[in-house]
Amino acid sequence: MTIEVTLGQEPEAVRALREKLVAEGVPAALAAGDPGLWGPEARAEAATRLGWLNLPLTSRELLPEITKLVEMARAEGLDHIVLAGMGGSSLAPEVICATEDVPLTVLDTTDPGQVRRALNDRLDRTLVVVASKSGGTIETDSHRRIYEKAFRDAGIDPADRIVVVTDPGSPLEQTAIDSGYQVVLADPNVGGRYSALSAFGLVPSALAGADVGRLLDDAAAVVRRLAENDGNPGLDLGVLLGAEALAGRDKLVLRDSMTDINGLPDWIEQLIAESTGKSGKGILPVVGAEAAEADDQFLVHIGPDGGTSVDGPLGAQFLVWEYATAIAGRVLGIDPFNQPNVAESKENTTRILQEAGDGPLPTGTPFLTDGPVEIYGDVPGDPKNLADVLTALLRAIPERGYLAIMAYLDREAAFDAARVGDASFEELTEAWAAADPATLRALLDYRTDHAVTFGWGPRFLHSTGQFHKGGPQSGVFLQITGAVTEDVEVPGKPYTLGRLQLAQALGDFGALASRGRPAVRLHLTDRVAGVKHLLSVAEEL
Numbered sequence: 207m208t209i210e211v212t213l214g215q216e217p218e219a220v221r222a223l224r225e226k227l228v229a230e231g232v233p234a235a236l237a238a239g240d241p242g243l244w245g246p247e248a249r250a251e252a253a254t255r256l257g258w259l260n261l262p263l264t265s266r267e268l269l270p271e272i273t274k275l276v277e278m279a280r281a282e283g284l285d286h287i288v289l290a291g292m293g294g295s296s297l298a299p300e301v302i303c304a305t306e307d308v309p310l311t312v313l314d315t316t317d318p319g320q321v322r323r324a325l326n327d328r329l330d331r332t333l334v335v336v337a338s339k340s341g342g343t344i345e346t347d348s349h350r351r352i353y354e355k356a357f358r359d360a361g362i363d364p365a366d367r368i369v370v371v372t373d374p375g376s377p378l379e380q381t382a383i384d385s386g387y388q389v390v391l392a393d394p395n396v397g398g399r400y401s402a403l404s405a406f407g408l409v410p411s412a413l414a415g416a417d418v419g420r421l422l423d424d425a426a427a428v429v430r431r432l433a434e435n436d437g438n439p440g441l442d443l444g445v446l447l448g449a450e451a452l453a454g455r456d457k458l459v460l461r462d463s464m465t466d467i468n469g470l471p472d473w474i475e476q477l478i479a480e481s482t483g484k485s486g487k488g489i490l491p492v493v494g495a496e497a498a499e500a501d502d503q504f505l506v507h508i509g510p511d512g513g514t515s516v517d518g519p520l521g522a523q524f525l526v527w528e529y530a531t532a533i534a535g536r537v538l539g540i541d542p543f544n545q546p547n548v549a550e551s552k553e554n555t556t557r558i559l560q561e562a563g564d565g566p567l568p569t570g571t572p573f574l575t576d577g578p579v580e581i582y583g584d585v586p587g588d589p590k591n592l593a594d595v596l597t598a599l600l601r602a603i604p605e606r607g608y609l610a611i612m613a614y615l616d617r618e619a620a621f622d623a624a625r626v627g628d629a630s631f632e633e634l635t636e637a638w639a640a641a642d643p644a645t646l647r648a649l650l651d652y653r654t655d656h657a658v659t660f661g662w663g664p665r666f667l668h669s670t671g672q673f674h675k676g677g678p679q680s681g682v683f684l685q686i687t688g689a690v691t692e693d694v695e696v697p698g699k700p701y702t703l704g705r706l707q708l709a710q711a712l713g714d715f716g717a718l719a720s721r722g723r724p725a726v727r728l729h730l731t732d733r734v735a736g737v738k739h740l741l742s743v744a745e746e747l
């Protein structure tokens with residue numbers, strides 16, 4: 207099966223841009239890994255970031271090692287695979303496993319409830335993949351420490367249950383060697399968000415039961431076309447992304463339609479937001495919206511649906527979207543391989559934790575309390591309640607701006623709340639939506655023509671977080687945090703998960719507020735009641 211990019215009605219600007227890039231020799235140069243395509247300042251970084259172009263072939267060398275790991279896990283009866291990894295170290299395996307319908311528990315959260323749920327699930331049959339390219343990501347480091355202790359407490363040797371995926375020479379590689387963990391080293395010439403077809407995508411997916419050989423075959427089948435001037439799906443898609451953004455349509459609405467691929471928009475979201483959202487420019491992916499509603503938005507379907515679509519197998523989709531993002535980077539005049547503003551919130555978080563010591567975190571004082579919801583921050587006007595605050599935020603969205611909702615909560619809690627006796631599928635879905643903070647996206651979207659995005663914290667910090675801070679300064683920000691009733695210690699560290707989660711929210715809030723963007727934090731003093739109240743207020747706006 208091949209991959210096809212259908213552009214619907216091709217505007218003249220798209221045709222002209224493609225002709226320009228072809229005249230400059232860009233398609234063949236990119237396929238050959240030319241690091242000079244993004245200007246002199248980006249050259250040094252690009253020189254060590256283009257390995258993804260070769261992964262369909264080079265990753266084949268990993269297959270024997272991966273097969274051994276899979277056999278070892280099967281022989282030991284380890285059938286609960288947990289993946290601890292943030293952003294590029296977990297988003298691809300999540301899509302691969304969802305598409306192949308094989309179970310994978312992804313830990314890309316600091317929510318104590320969500321982590322505890324994973325810990326309480328079949329620990330005796332659990333294998334944990336700890337995946338971090340840099341080896342220094344605080345969330346992943348915390349998960350490793352927590353699982354090491356849980357295994358030891360259960361009389362299990364962590365060395366039998368932890369597999370590490372990291373870059374050669376990272377601090378995590380050293381920890382793994384010291385601890386006797388199995389290590390799979392990834393290609394260091396591939397950045398995190400371009401690593402879907404590297405060890406980061408393949409190891410956890412294969413352990414969970416996915417056919418990663420086929421994934422590579424499907425990607426390999428498109429490689430030759432990426433050097434072509436005609437019939438090059440990566441070029442067509444990249445030109446479209448670039449031309450639309452240049453024309454002011456810089457919100458990319460992504461929809462899964464009639465496809466067997468499950469959840470690819472979440473992976474594309476990180477790839478495009480982190481690659482393009484910098485220097486005041488960028489393309490904002492919008493996941494979950496029904497249609498492109500305003501003239502700053504455009505819609506791309508994943509699957510064979512009409513209009514503009516990218517249809518083809520998952521392995522090829524990964525490669526084509528990566529190639530297209532690199533093309534869009536050149537068109538927009540940005541370096542698609544760095545993430546200059548991600549570190550800022552991380553540094554704020556570290557400072558907040560250090561300065562607070564054992565004392566309370568600097569949350570400030572709520573300017574309003576509405577039932578189980580405390581409201582912090584600043585909004586224009588004189589809001590009297592939560593409804594006024596939401597209305598004020600929607601009104602504060604500037605022309606061609608957007609509202610970003612960021613929920614530092616347990617993304618699976620709604621499933622628990624929805625589990626009611628022998629309810630029908632429809633009843634369950636309804637109960638789930640009524641308890642799911644993500645429902646707020648649709649409710650607020652209904653009330654504005656502007657783009658509304660939703661991200662789980664801290665997961666989005668490794669994705670759209672770059673765009674929020676480095677992209678066009680047109681965002682309005684709504685954070686949601688929640689009270690922690692049962693916290694989780696992080697062994698060897700002075701913070702708990704709950705404290706880290708709140709410090710991450712405060713750290714990002716500081717980064718956004720320092721740019722003068724409207725930002726509000728809603729703190730749910732009772733999580734279940736708080737979500738219910740928030741959704742019912744949003745419904746009545």
Ligand SMILES: O=P(O)(O)OC[C@H]1O[C@H](O)[C@H](O)[C@@H](O)[C@@H]1O
Nearest residue numbers: 293294295338339340343398668
């Ligand atoms: O794989 P790691 O080094 O742990 O990094 C995980 C993530 O962290 C950072 O926030 C980067 O901005 C992401 O691009 C990356 O995917």
